[in-house]
Amino acid sequence: MSDRQVPTIYPETQFYWDGAKEGKLLLQRCKKTGEVYYPPRPFCPGTGSRDIEIFEASGKGRLYSYVINQMPAPGYEPPFVVAVVMLEEGVKMLTNIVGCPPDPAALELDMPLELTFEMRGDVAVPQFKPAGDAT
Amino acid sequence: MTQPSVAIVGAAETTKMGKVPELSQTGLHADAALNAMADCVLTVADIDGVATAGHDVAEIIQYLGITPTWYDGTSVGGCSFITLVRHSAAAIAMGLCKTVLITHGESGRSNNRNHRPIFPSMQQQEFEAIYGPLFPPSRFTLPVLRKMKDDGLTEEQLAMVAVVQREWASHHPRATARDPLTVDEVLNSKMIAWPFRKLMCCLVSDGGGALILTSAERAKDFPTKPVYLRGMGGESVEGPMISQMESFSSSKAFRVSGKMAFDSAGITHADVDHLMVYDAFAHLPVYGLEDLGFVAPGEGGAFIAEGHTRLGGKLPLNTNGGGLSYMHSGMYGMFALQEGVRQMRGISPAQVEDAKLSVVHGVGGMFSAAATVVLTNQDSW
Known part of the structure; x- marks a missing residue:
């Protein structure tokens, strides 16, 4: 199992993998529209807004x-x-x-x-x- | 009355296909290019535009000894050559160049190359590849169980795609797989990625092809029968992460590209005599028929299983046998174009009688991109 590929983590996605280490699946959503999106990026692909928040998925x-x-x-x-x-x-x-x-x-x-x-x-x-x- | 603006005047595949260990990938490009130039009696001195995909366009230009005034290396997967036909047409129409050479070469089987044909996507690697779908058979196929549940697509219908295309391939001396196939044989072939079995997956081949395009006005001076572009075709991209497709039962890129091509050509589905839909796997012609609007959503599998795309059927589809039976170098779109051109020239070994209009549609990457062109042998409409 240790041979399995590990992700190359980039600055924009570090929070996601830090959350995973704590047992959390972190998603993001647009604060304007409430749209949830995945995979992570520092803006909402639906609106282009950078006004987003990170939250823990169920x-x-x-x-x-x-x-x-x-x-x-x-x-x-x-x-x-x-x-x-x-x-x-x-x-x-x-x-x-x-x-x-x-x-x-x-x-x-x-x-x-x-x-x-x-x-x-x-x-x-x-x-x-x-x-x-x-x- | 509308006149075409651009025509394909030269078209050829590599001298050999299938297993060509004696040529490098660069060599396959060159072999196809020289064959296409010979087809329309041109030399490299006549070429002023060069386009390719999956390979550095600059290398192809230098290797062939061309001094271009225009080039394009757009590379979004196997449909790129269809995309490049419309980009070339735009360049010719804008006067950026007069005679474009589009080349494809791929050492997919012998691997005589130093790189893979598509840029790796950073997000795809970080959020998909780590889970193990490292090869197209386990990635391109991911949406299909969802479609089977939602639309009633069956394993037998997927098997019939392979069976019908093998029938077409049997007419082509250059096709790799020509022996008749049954549904049972497909469904009993080796499991690759449930629900996909080996005979629902494309071949892995070496080979290439090339096209030469010029203005419709100049096309009349060539010894070959011109194949005109009707309208400017279509293209679109949804993206390299297959898990993020908007719908698993339909490709957004297919729908956008297809509609653009039909609208630009001013045609209806009833006008289409011949259709090519890039088939890296058996589900792609099903998505293609539905997303291009030939059948209603969910009816593509039954349409093929009922025989409508067979020889003598109302919509001859993938008449070279496709990536499943003809050849599949990796970026197969060039071979879909070659068969579209042969059909419009009237010289396909599986010629559709009196065919006047061919639609060539391709996928790029794994439902990442799409491109569509409408070809015709009519010089006005």
């Missing part, structure tokens, strides 16, 4: 789409699930689904998911697992 979402990947990736043992989660806040996020077998029978679209983190060195990477799952 960590809840639903399985929006996925593939069960058989192709190699450093540190991953295929098959593994590459998914897009629709967060409760209304933005989509690419992630992995963990804590359930990589099998279509276990991965029903729209199933509820919750946030978890995987440590890669000292970087915490947000992932999702079936909601209510004890693992």
Whole structure:
């Protein structure tokens, strides 16, 4: 798992990864319109306004789409699930689904998911697992 | 009566395609360029505009020995060559140059090159690539399960895309995969990224192609049959992060580019005799048919499965076999253009009888970009 790719973090996204280390998924929203957006940037892509705020997401979402990947990736043992989660806040996020077998029978679209983190060195990477799952 | 302003007068693919380990990527560009110049009896001295994508345009210019007054290296993925056709047309219409050479070469299989064809996106790497979708088969396919649930697209329909295109490829001596294919064979081929199997994914090839464009007025002096641009085509971009597509059932870039091209050409769907939709994977023709407006949203899979895009069907689609069966170098858009040109010249090995109008539509990156052009062999409309 330590071979898994770690993100190259840039000044504009440092807060996101700092938050992840504290177990938080941080999103941003436009203070003018309330629009939530992802991935992070220091202005709202909907309005162009720099008047934005950072807030903590609920960590809840639903399985929006996925593939069960058989192709190699450093540190991953295929098959593994590459998914897009629709967060409760209304933005989509690419992630992995963990804590359930990589099998279509276990991965029903729209199933509820919750946030978890995987440590890669000292970087915490947000992932999702079936909601209510004890693992 | 409208007259065209720009025409494609030269068109050729590389001498060999598929596996060409004896040529570098630069060499593939040059081979295609020399073949296209031979096609319309020009030399490098006649070329004053050069455009390419996925490769440094300056290198192509120096390697071929051209002194251009205009160049363009717009590189947004495999549709870039379709984008470059409209950029070239604009440059010719504005008098920035007279005769444009657009080249594509890609050592996709032998990898005789020193770089990948698309700029890596910083945000895509930081927020998507870390989760492991490092190759197109596990990234380009991500929206599809959502579309299957929302629109009723089925695995069998996706398999039929590959089956129908293999039928077209069987007519092309230069196609890589020509043996007949069944739905069962597709659905039993190796799993790559559920729900995608190997035969729903494109080939990986070496090869290239080139086009030569000039004004419609000059085109009449060339030995080749001119293929005119009708209107100025269309282009758009949604962006390299596939997770951020506005809709997973439809490409915004496809819709914007397609509408622009149809409006500019002043055509309706009933005017279209032949269609090319860049198919890196089996779902792309489905999105293309829907997003270009040939069928209603959600009806693309059934339209193909019912046989309407087959030989003798009402909308012949991807008549070279596409990226799934003809060849796929990586930036396949040039090959969609080549087949559009062949159809308009009347020389395709799978010729659509009496075809007068061809729409060529391509995707760039993984639903990142799109471009569309309308080609015709009619010199007025």
